[in-house]
Amino acid sequence: MTVVAFLSVAPATDESMASEVANAVAALEEFDVTYETTPMGTTIETDDIGELFDAAQAAHEAVDGDRVGTFLKIDDKRTTDTDAAAKVEAVEAELGREARRER
Template identity: 75%
Template sequence: MTVVALLSVAPVREGSMAGEVAKAVGALDEFDVRYETNPMGTVIEADEPSELFGAAQAAHEAVDGDRVSTVLKIDDKRASDDAADEKVTAVEDELGREASSNHE
C-alpha cells in the first residue's frame, strides 16, 4: 500500500520562514518516506499511515517558534498502490498535456 500526504509546517511569524521550513523538511530524512517539497508544502509517500504520522510529528517538532502551524492531509487509497507521480500522470493523460501552465 502507498499512502500519500500533503504536509505543511511553518512557524507563525512575519518574515522568511525558509530556515524553519528547511528544518522540518530535513527531519523527514530520518524516516522511511519519500518526499518532494513544493511552494505550498511537502508531498510525502509511505507504505503505512503510521510512518506519515511519525514523520509529520518530527517535522513539526523541528520548527522553532512560540507558535507552529502544521497541516497533514492524508490520501489513503486502500484499493490501489498508486504513487503520487502516478496520480499526476493520470491527470496529465486526461488533459493530454502537462498539468502546468508552462505547457506549449
C-alpha cells in the first residue's frame, strides 16, 4: 500500500515563510517517507499511514509562530499500490503531453 498525501504547513505572517517552511520540510527527514516540495506544499509518500501522521505532526511542530496553519490531504487507496508519479503519468497519458506549462 502506498499512501500519498499533500501537506502544507505555514505560520501566519506577512513576512517570508521560507525559513519556517524549510524547518517543516527538514522535519520529514526523521521519518520513513519520500517527499517532493512544490511552491504550494509537499507531496509525501509512505507505506504506513501512522508514519504519515507522525511526519505531518513533526512538520507542524517544527514551525515556529504564534499561529500555524496545517493542511493535510490523504489519498489512501487500499486496493492498488499506486505512487504519486504514476498518478501524474496517468493524467499526462490522458492529456497526451506533460501536465505542465513553462512561461
